Structures are given as C-alpha cells and as structure tokens.
Amino acid sequence: MFKAILFDLDDTLLANPMNAFISAYFKALGKYMAHLIPPERLVVEIMRATQEMEKNDGTGPTNQEAFAAAFYPTVGYEQEILEPIFEQFYTEEFPKLQYLTRSIPEARFLVEWAFEHDLYVVIATNPVFPCVAVEQRLAWAEVPVTEFDYALVTTYENMHATKANPAYYREIVTKLGCGPKECLMAGDDWDRDMMPAATAGIPIYWVTRPDDTLLPIPPMQKIKGGVLVGQGTVESLWDWIGRGGLAV
Ligand SMILES: [Mg+2]
Structure with missing residues (x-):
C-alpha cells in the first residue's frame, strides 16, 4: 500500500x-x-x-x-x-x-490525482537551491505551493544531504513517518533519482523524455532492495497510474 x-x-x-x-x-x-x-x-x-x-x-x-x-x-x-x-x-x-522551461499537462494531473487519493506528495528536487527558487519552478510547472499543500518540498534550507546520497531519501522517509516501501520515487535522473532512492529501499519509476528512446536499464542487482516499477514519459506514468499501477 x-x-x-x-x-x-x-x-x-x-x-x-x-x-x-x-x-x-x-x-x-x-x-x-x-x-x-x-x-x-x-x-x-x-x-x-x-x-x-x-x-x-x-x-x-x-x-x-x-x-x-x-x-x-x-x-x-x-x-x-x-x-x-x-x-x-x-x-x-x-x-x-x-521562458526556457515548459509545463507538462500530465504533471498537474499526477499531482491532483495524488492529492485526491490522500497520498503524501513530496517535491523531491535536488536541495541545492533556496525555497524561493524551487517554489517559482513549481509555479512554472503549474503545480504551485499556493494550490497544493505538499507534505514536503525539499530545499537547501530544510535538508541535510543532496540527492546523489541515499541519506537524502532516508531523511524524506523519516520526515514523512512512513516506510520506504510505502513510497514511490518518480524521476528522470538515474544517478540522483533512481539509484539512491532504490538503495534507500524506495520503489522507483524512471521518467524519460518523449524524444528519448528507452534506455537500457542498468543492472538492478547493484541496487540493494530496489524495485523498478516502470519506465517511460510522464504521460506514460500517468497512464500507468490511471490503469491502477500504483495500488493505493
Ligand atoms: Mg530531474
């Protein structure tokens, strides 16, 4: 669950x-x-x-x-x-x-869906930026903090590790007060989103860009206890969740 x-x-x-x-x-x-x-x-x-x-x-x-x-x-x-x-x-x-960025409609669908299903929603962006810079990018993504009461938005003010270190993911799990297996991490970066989250025991969904051909998945045996639940664009993640991929 x-x-x-x-x-x-x-x-x-x-x-x-x-x-x-x-x-x-x-x-x-x-x-x-x-x-x-x-x-x-x-x-x-x-x-x-x-x-x-x-x-x-x-x-x-x-x-x-x-x-x-x-x-x-x-x-x-x-x-x-x-x-x-x-x-x-x-x-x-x-x-x-x-102007350098572009919002993705499915991003808002995903965030809305997660809130409708009473999930804790965390913005797990590399906490090397101050809160003000993260909140602006969330507004550009059309999922602003003024509309969504996130359980946690990681920034350089509130975190004690960065994303390449599994300690970052352990800190999130501790702050949420739930087990790693009760979380899903969705991100595009294998070294910062997937590998360290999986090492912390969190199931992962690897987000690729629409123009990417699917990359070969690195050997999962390197990841202690990790589970890759899927791979594809944000649109594919939305489809997968809509089909009941995430048991909630
Ligand atoms: Mg990224």
Missing part, C-alpha cells in the same frame, strides 16, 4: 533543459552580482560550495549551512551582506528564466 509519492521537478514535472537553464542562470546571477564579485569567480565559488553541499550525509549541517560555510568566507563578504542580494535576485531576475 503506497502512502507517499515523491516527484523530481526538473525534467519530470517541468520540462527544463538543464544545461541551457544553468548556463542562463549563472549568466543572470553573474551580471546581478558583478558590482561585488567578478562573474567568473562567482561561478567557480558557487560550484565549489555546491560540492561541499554534495558531501553532506544527513548527519551534519543543513545544505544551506554547508554552502554558507564554504562560500561566504572565500568571496570576502559576510553572509548578512550577500544573502539579501541573492534573495533579491530570486525575486527580480530568476522569474525571467521561465
């Missing part, structure tokens, strides 16, 4: 070409902060501080704290000075990146 469904966001609920998006994001952020930090330096330091977040294993600081400890001292500004400017960037400039 499933009690919770975990959705990845980018390229699962929201079509988002990540290479183009990240490149445009850094360009916009670099420009916005250029009066304080040279753009090339900013990107290098954000990437380095992100690697520090990626080392988080669920037992130590929040991802935000890990980022702050690695980032602010090296760029030479107090967190209290820079953080409000980052926040301003996310309200003023980040919304302009929406």
Whole structure:
C-alpha cells in the first residue's frame, strides 16, 4: 500500500533543459552580482560550495549551512551582506528564466490525482537551491505551493544531504513517518533519482523524455532492495497510474 509519492521537478514535472537553464542562470546571477564579485569567480565559488553541499550525509549541517560555510568566507563578504542580494535576485531576475522551461499537462494531473487519493506528495528536487527558487519552478510547472499543500518540498534550507546520497531519501522517509516501501520515487535522473532512492529501499519509476528512446536499464542487482516499477514519459506514468499501477 503506497502512502507517499515523491516527484523530481526538473525534467519530470517541468520540462527544463538543464544545461541551457544553468548556463542562463549563472549568466543572470553573474551580471546581478558583478558590482561585488567578478562573474567568473562567482561561478567557480558557487560550484565549489555546491560540492561541499554534495558531501553532506544527513548527519551534519543543513545544505544551506554547508554552502554558507564554504562560500561566504572565500568571496570576502559576510553572509548578512550577500544573502539579501541573492534573495533579491530570486525575486527580480530568476522569474525571467521561465521562458526556457515548459509545463507538462500530465504533471498537474499526477499531482491532483495524488492529492485526491490522500497520498503524501513530496517535491523531491535536488536541495541545492533556496525555497524561493524551487517554489517559482513549481509555479512554472503549474503545480504551485499556493494550490497544493505538499507534505514536503525539499530545499537547501530544510535538508541535510543532496540527492546523489541515499541519506537524502532516508531523511524524506523519516520526515514523512512512513516506510520506504510505502513510497514511490518518480524521476528522470538515474544517478540522483533512481539509484539512491532504490538503495534507500524506495520503489522507483524512471521518467524519460518523449524524444528519448528507452534506455537500457542498468543492472538492478547493484541496487540493494530496489524495485523498478516502470519506465517511460510522464504521460506514460500517468497512464500507468490511471490503469491502477500504483495500488493505493
Ligand atoms: Mg530531474
């Protein structure tokens, strides 16, 4: 019996070409902060501080704290000075990146269905972004937090590990108070969505893009206790659930 469904966001609920998006994001952020930090330096330091977040294993600081400890001292500004400017960037400039993304009708169908069936719905997006950036992308996907009372939206403020680490999935399960086998994780990224979730004992559905030919499924024997319940586009996931694939 499933009690919770975990959705990845980018390229699962929201079509988002990540290479183009990240490149445009850094360009916009670099420009916005250029009066304080040279753009090339900013990107290098954000990437380095992100690697520090990626080392988080669920037992130590929040991802935000890990980022702050690695980032602010090296760029030479107090967190209290820079953080409000980052926040301003996310309200003023980040919304302009929406044009790079595209909503997917079935994403909203899936979220509505999950709420209608009293499931806990978790937005399991890699928690390396602040809440404000995640909530905006949810609005672009047409599944905004103003309409859906998610059990959890993972952000860098509320998590202590990132998605490549099974500890991230264990933290979600603990926060929900249910067993891993009572959850389903749906996502497009084998290394961040599928493998670590399965390692944490969560059944998985591998979401592919419509133009993808189905990829060969890596050997499941590498995954301790994992169950791949299906593979296909978000539309296929919607079909599968509509046919009663997810016993609820
Ligand atoms: Mg993704």
